[in-house]
Amino acid sequence: MMKENLGRMEIMITLNTERRSFGLLLLGLALMMFVIPSLGGQVYASPDETATAFVAQNIAWHGRAFFRESQAFDFPWFHPRSFVSHGEKIVPVGFLGWPFLLSLVARIFNPDALPWFGSLLILSSVWPLYQLLKRHYGWEAAWWGTAITFTVPSMLLYANRSLFPNGALLALMLWSVWLIRHAQEKRYSERKQFWFQVLIGAVCALCAAIRPTELVWLMPWWIWFGWSWRPQKKDWQGLVLGVLIIFLPLLLLAHHAYGSAIQIGYFLHDNVRAVLHVPAAASMNVTSADASNILPFGFHPRMLIKNIILFFGGWLWPWMILLIISMISAWKKHRVFCLLMIWTFAVLLFIYGSGRYLDRPGAWQASLGNSFLRYLLPVAPFFGWAFAFLHVRFFSRTMIAQRWGAIIGVFLILFGMYGAFFRDDEGVMATRRELIRYASIRQASQQWFSARDVIISDRSDKIFFPDKRVASPLSSTTEVARLAHTPGVRVGLFSRPLTQSEQDAWRAVGLEAQELMSSGRERLYRLAPLSP
Incomplete structure (x- = not known):
């Protein structure tokens, strides 16, 4: 009797420790994911x-x-x-x-x-990833794996900039595979089971609707997780209904916008x-x-190799080392899982790896805000799995191994946080400062331009749209002059300070660039027609 009571107490203590640890993890991630929102x-x-x-x-x-x-x-x-x-x-x-x-x-x-x-949706996916890792490796390994996944620099950045679809896609993907796994393990009443299938169909359909190109790597994961499920006819009815609930309104929207439901x-x-x-x-x-x-960027092997060196070597190298070690160790027992990870990497690199990413004007740099790192977000959970696997395989065996595991885990978390917030001028804190500046520019522009006026720029339409009509990128001076001479249209220009030759070019087409305000390295001008 005493042994049973002691066993129950140990279970309760472990359960309470797990709950507190998970709660602290969730709180910490929430504080980091809502800095920009x-x-x-x-x-x-x-x-x-x-x-x-x-x-x-x-x-x-x-x-x-x-x-x-x-x-x-x-x-x-x-x-x-x-x-x-x-x-x-x-x-x-x-x-x-x-x-x-x-x-x-x-x-x-x-x-x-x-x-x-958007940020809340990404934060919510902490739960399915934690549960999937816990099922195989225990709650401690799952805690470390989840923490490492969601502190990868690009993960934290795009959890803050959550209107990009990539973070939402990853979150819904994690929920979809957890729901598929859950459907195999727990049976509800017939009515509840039907609506559970509807939910699975809707979540999978949302993944497909957000970025259809990602289905190439995503479908094999759904098949693998649901391999032993074998849905019955009534299950398929719910799944199909869930898919239709999402796709029918989307097809109507596409037809209305593009003239074709499949455009x-x-x-x-x-x-x-x-x-x-x-x-x-x-x-x-x-x-x-x-x-x-x-393929959005074609296929250029030399550019692909350069991107791998720049971005994997510049930003993801600690996590990649961890992942490679884990895959080598897990190859015999988890070969299919490893092959699926390799397939995901291969597809993402094949589709997106050949681009020359010029998110930063004037320089090709491996900065955190480059699109390529955003396209690689689906691999972030692999890094969490890698640590969870090594935690059980090596780091939990001896006291010394536990200490080394904790050191490596803390390093990855802190290194990821540093990269996301402070490492370069496209991190979370730098972006937050820029957004404050953008808001002040938008507010100041109200005194010169109304909602019907036009502001043209090369890359800064985000500051003024949709409060004003905008055009970006910058068209030729002749085309802009044609617009500026249209009756009832007032045109502004937001750009770097104009050189004398640039001002002369505007005068040559009948426009005078009148400086209205400056902000940092940029100026707001009014392009006023010259008097006859």
């Missing part, structure tokens, strides 16, 4: 985030993923980045799945809640301005989805 406001750090928020609000309040622009044919370039002119509409080039999900949040709450929801914004180009009047459909430029266009 806590700013509030609707100014974002990139055109993609700005476009996502705008499209989500447009779907929420108007039921459409585009906006109309009367000048779309005369000035096909007259639109923000991450959009293209398509007939009389300005449509997003990205997939509609993430804005569609966010539109529900905008409708229920308000647009300010969008970054909070993708990435395959569209701006209208072709016609000299003579032509029907709207004839002057829209659509690229077919042939093989040469499917």
Whole structure:
């Protein structure tokens, strides 16, 4: 009897320790993931985030993923980045799945809640990853693995900049595989089981809708996790219903925006301005989805090798060393799992590895904000698995091994936090400061420009859109002058300080660049037509 009581006490102590440890982990990650969303406001750090928020609000309040622009044919370039002119509409080039999900949040709450929801969704995926690791390696290894996964620098950055779809995709992927695994282990009443299948179908459909290209690596994981499930006919009914709940409204949105339910914004180009009047459909430029266009950057082996050296060597080297050691150790017992990880790496590198990433103007640097690291977010859980595996295999055997395991784990967590927050000028803290500056510029511009006025820039449309009409990237001086001389249109220019030769170039097309304000290394000008 005494032994039974002691055993129960040990279980309760272990359970309480686990709960407290998990709670502290969740709290710590929450404090790090909401640094940027806590700013509030609707100014974002990139055109993609700005476009996502705008499209989500447009779907929420108007039921459409585009906006109309009367000048779309005369000035096909007259639109923000991450959009293209398509007939009389300005449509997003990205997939509609993430804005569609966010539109529900905008409708229920308000647009300010969008970054909070994105970060909260990513934070929620701590639970499924923790449970998946705990199932195989115990709660201590799961704690370390989860902490290491979510403190990878790019993970923390994009948990803060959560309107990018990549973090949401990873979160929903983790939830989907946990739900598939859970469906095999726990049976509910027939009614509850049906709605559980609907939930699985909806979550998997959201993954596909947010970034369909990721299905190439994602589908094998779903098949592997659900291999022993063998859904019955009634299970398939729920799964199909869940998929239809997501895809039917998305197909309608795509048809309304692009003219086809299966059209993708990435395959569209701006209208072709016609000299003579032509029907709207004839002057829209659509690229077919042939093989040469499917890979966004083509395939260039030399560039691929350079990206691997720059980004894996520059940012992910400690985690990659850990992962390689773990895969070598686990190869015999977990060969299929290791092959799936290799497949995921191979697909991501094949699709995205050949790009020359120029997120930073004027230099090709392996900075945290480069798109390539964002595309590699799906591999972050592999680093957590690697540590959890080594924790059980080596670090828990002796007291010395435990100390070394703790040292390595703490190093990875702190190194990841440092990289995310302070290492370069695209980290979380630097981005937060920039957003404060952007908000002040937007506010100051109100005294010179109204909502119907136009501000053109090469990369800074995110500061002014959607409060004002914007055009980015910068078109030719001749085209801008043609727009500026349109009756009723006032045009501003946001750029680096203009040189004398640049000012002369504007004068040559009949425009005077009048400086209105400065902020850091940038200036806001009004391009005023010269008096006759």
